[in-house]
Amino acid sequence: MSDVIRTEGLTKLYGRRRGLAGLDLEVRPGEIYGFLGPNGAGKTTTIRILLDLIRPTSGRASVFGVDPREGGPALRRRIGYLAGDFVVDGGQSSADLLAHLGHLRGGVPKARIQELADRLDLDPRARIRSLSKGNRQKVGLVQAFMHEPELLILDEPTAGLDPLLQQTFLQLIAEAKAAGQTVFMSSHVLSEVQQTADRVGIIRDGVMVTVEAVQTLRRRAVRHVEIHFDEPVAPDAFVGLAGVTDVHVDGVVLRCRLAGRADPLVKMAARYAVDSIIVAEPDLEELFLTYYHEEGAADAA
Amino acid sequence: MLRSVFGKTLWDERRGIVIWSIGIAAVGVMYAAFYPTLNSPEMIQFMEAYPKEIMDAMGITDLTSPEGYLGGTTYGILGPVLTLIFAASLGTRAIAGEEEAGRLDVLLAHPVTRWRVVVERAAALLVALVLAGVVLLLGMTAMAGVAEFSSIGFANLAAASGQLVLLGLFFGSLALAIGAVTGSRGLALGVVAIIGVLTYFGNNLGPSVDWLAWSRDVSPFHYYSGGEPLRNGFQALDSLVLVAASLVLVAIAVLGFSRRDIAI
Numbered sequence: 346m347s348d349v350i351r352t353e354g355l356t357k358l359y360g361r362r363r364g365l366a367g368l369d370l371e372v373r374p375g376e377i378y379g380f381l382g383p384n385g386a387g388k389t390t391t392i393r394i395l396l397d398l399i400r401p402t403s404g405r406a407s408v409f410g411v412d413p414r415e416g417g418p419a420l421r422r423r424i425g426y427l428a429g430d431f432v433v434d435g436g437q438s439s440a441d442l443l444a445h446l447g448h449l450r451g452g453v454p455k456a457r458i459q460e461l462a463d464r465l466d467l468d469p470r471a472r473i474r475s476l477s478k479g480n481r482q483k484v485g486l487v488q489a490f491m492h493e494p495e496l497l498i499l500d501e502p503t504a505g506l507d508p509l510l511q512q513t514f515l516q517l518i519a520e521a522k523a524a525g526q527t528v529f530m531s532s533h534v535l536s537e538v539q540q541t542a543d544r545v546g547i548i549r550d551g552v553m554v555t556v557e558a559v560q561t562l563r564r565r566a567v568r569h570v571e572i573h574f575d576e577p578v579a580p581d582a583f584v585g586l587a588g589v590t591d592v593h594v595d596g597v598v599l600r601c602r603l604a605g606r607a608d609p610l611v612k613m614a615a616r617y618a619v620d621s622i623i624v625a626e627p628d629l630e631e632l633f634l635t636y637y638h639e640e641g642a643a644d645a646a
Numbered sequence: 647m648l649r650s651v652f653g654k655t656l657w658d659e660r661r662g663i664v665i666w667s668i669g670i671a672a673v674g675v676m677y678a679a680f681y682p683t684l685n686s687p688e689m690i691q692f693m694e695a696y697p698k699e700i701m702d703a704m705g706i707t708d709l710t711s712p713e714g715y716l717g718g719t720t721y722g723i724l725g726p727v728l729t730l731i732f733a734a735s736l737g738t739r740a741i742a743g744e745e746e747a748g749r750l751d752v753l754l755a756h757p758v759t760r761w762r763v764v765v766e767r768a769a770a771l772l773v774a775l776v777l778a779g780v781v782l783l784l785g786m787t788a789m790a791g792v793a794e795f796s797s798i799g800f801a802n803l804a805a806a807s808g809q810l811v812l813l814g815l816f817f818g819s820l821a822l823a824i825g826a827v828t829g830s831r832g833l834a835l836g837v838v839a840i841i842g843v844l845t846y847f848g849n850n851l852g853p854s855v856d857w858l859a860w861s862r863d864v865s866p867f868h869y870y871s872g873g874e875p876l877r878n879g880f881q882a883l884d885s886l887v888l889v890a891a892s893l894v895l896v897a898i899a900v901l902g903f904s905r906r907d908i909a910i
Binding site for chain 2: 393488
């Protein structure tokens with residue numbers, strides 16, 4: 346089966362500023378694709394091209410094999426979209442807004458809207474103006490999911506959601522996958538896509554840096570590790586271990602960076618009496634850097 | 647009301663439509679109510695003391711007849727100015743205002759074409775203006791006996807109110823078009839204000855200033871009141887010019903809006 350989303354050399358210039366610089370992207374049917382990158386990398390630009398809100402300067406994009414520009418309403422009917430900044434007229438209730446948007450999609454059963462609202466703990470009668478940012482995000486999620494589209498395009502979907510609702514969101518994504526829907530979601534937080542995505546594409550400065558299965562990415566991610574021992578340790582034992590870099594020992598505390606498997610570090614640490622281990626969430630910037638270093642090395646060779 | 651972009655637009659604008667309709671009618675009726683007071687020998691003498699050029703510039707020809715009085719007040723300046731502001735605010739909000747507020751993304755990501763959004767919002771603009779025109783007409787009709795201008799007759803009041811609606815449609819479409827092509831609300835409002843003022847005085851001054859003789863022909867105000875609908879009834883040809891010009895503007899709005907990027 347052909348790709349649900351495909352872009353080739355997608356470029357978007359905003360005056361002199363480059364929004365996208367030749368992006369290649371492939372999203373396969375039924376997969377959950379995490380589109381990961383720092384703010385300003387071109388995630389929203391890509392997404393808005395896919396929805397024909399903006400037009401590329403050069404390169405090609407297709408969704409379900411159709412150029413978004415040509416696809417028109419028929420194509421957008423198959424897509425559910427949550428904007429990164431979901432803004433609607435604040436004077437209306439979410440119920441009115443969702444009913445209206447449902448009509449534009451050719452009608453969505455009221456029960457379906459109510460079911461989603463209940464699951465997200467959203468009061469549809471409240472005026473949107475009176476809602477918190479998190480609650481507005483829920484309205485955005487309902488309108489994206491309500492018509493059970495074949496493709497969900499979600500731009501930073503969990504922004505503003507509390508942890509409990511993030512769990513509900515993860516369930517919704519899992520159900521979408523089970524129902525055969527394709528999900529394309531952007532984020533600037535690795536842990537967010539790590540929990541849901543099958544594959545992750547990393548974008549930076551308008552180009553795709555790499556596309557990896559999420560397990561691979563997790564292995565590569567550099568974590569800051571801090572180990573507290575009962576007694577002072579010598580750094581020499583840890584320097585040179587596979588995946589371990591930047592070893593600093595300060596009395597009983599060892600700090601280092603760990604990429605890939607934790608096994609060599611853990612085995613070495615186990616020779617001493619360990620009081621505690623702290624492993625920090627991998628930092629996205631550092632993850633990018635590992636890819637850049639590699640690319641740089643490849644270029645040099 | 648929530649089924650289409652057209653219905654939703656009217657529903658969202660309902661408060662403004664009601665307030666403006668009542669406001670325009672109230673101001674129009676209030677001025678009409680002064681007619682018996684102003685139509686006195688002393689007042690006529692007083693008005694005649696004003697230089698003719700100033701009265702011309704204000705579009706006032708004679709204040710003694712009811713047609714002349716209403717044509718210089720309710721239908722001469724206040725009605726058109728208020729209708730123009732109402733129409734321009736609706737026209738700018740339709741695309742540029744929504745876009746600047748960041749609300750267009752959600753709508754346009756749905757299965758609607760851009761031309762449909764423009765056309766349905768233009769239709770909502772027309773309906774809003776028609777409602778305001780009907781309220782004004784009802785107010786003026788109710789006032790006709792008391793304010794001693796029943797000689798004008800319902801048909802001619804309806805003609806003047808109807809052509810006022812079309813004048814509003816023209817400026818509303820102009821605002822819609824500039825907003826749809828550029829995405830800038832401020833630019834749309836500014837250009838409409840400038841063109842409104844220039845064409846207003848162009849229409850009034852054209853006949854008395856040699857080098858401005860052409861200005862009347864290009865002024866929408868000429869096609870609104872030049873045929874004196876209060877005196878002569880509905881001016882089909884003038885109205886057609888306003889409708890055709892509005893259609894051209896909406897077409898420009900569709901073309902410009904369909905081609906460009908939507909700002910975040």
